[in-house]
Amino acid sequence: MHKIHRFDHRAMATAWTISIADEDAESAAWAAEQAIAVIDRIEEDLSRFKPTSYISQLGRLQAGEQLKVSRETYECLELAKAVWHETQGAFDVTVARDPSSREAWTSGMGQFALCESERIHVSESGLAIDLGGLGKGFALDEISQLYQEHSISNAFLDSGGSTFLAIGNESPEAEGWPATIGPYGVIALKNEALSASGFEVQGQHIVDPRTGAPVETDRQRTWVQTESAALADALSTATLVMSDDEIGEFCEAHPDVSVMMG
Secondary structure, three states, rough: OEEEEEEEEEEEOOOEEEEOOOOOOHHHHHHHHHHHHHHHHHHHHHHHOEEEEEEEEHOOOOOOOEEEOOHHHHHHHHHHHHHHHOOOOOOOOEEOOOOOOOOOEEOOOOEEEEEEEHEEEEEOOOOOOHHHHHHHHHHHHHHHHHHHHOOOOOEEEEEEEOOEEEEEEOOOOOOOEEEEEEHHHEEEEEEEEEEEEOOOOOOOOOOOOOOOOOOOOOEEEHHHHHHEHHHHHHHHHHHHOOHHHHHHHHHHHHHOOOEEEE
16 A cells, blocks of 8 residues: 655745655655655746846847847746647737726737757847746656656646646556546546636636737636646637537537646
């Protein structure tokens, strides 16, 4: 019978919980230390609040300049571009108010280009990027990869109670790790991620990047289940913005993605 060892950490303005199912407490502690190191490293790269981060440095580039970034930063921006394209702009990590107008919103996704050798080219000055939940999900995926390399087979990673990544089983008898999906109840999550976004805590705070207007929808929460935590995080936000028809078309085109609404 595996014992569950739990470890807490605070980073990216979020409470993290790392649960390791292992008989050996020392091995579990080592696994948690490795996960925390990954989280802290990615925060240093991606946080818009840290002036030394690559995201902050990109914001200080002048039009036409380039910056070589870390692999993690490059891959996170690459995923952001892909989801922006696949959701037809419903997910956008660059949306900000146009300083020349109190009402206008502008997207900067076309203001940066992914170049060879992990370089980012900026076509306009003042690029503003907020990776938010995408960065947290990306950290979970990096931890999962690390655990695979070190044969850590059973773990449950919780980023702020909104994004989860399950590896293996909670116990030898279980079929995964338990995760609650609102009105859908408890499901077993195994070798996949689950992310939720909603309006319960902050109200109607999400803006449709395509219009600049607050999202108008009857749904209060969406859950996305897929293999990648970063992708689940991005899509849980995008699906709050997308129409039911758009969500249906997206899921039909991506059968590895499940979306639940409540």
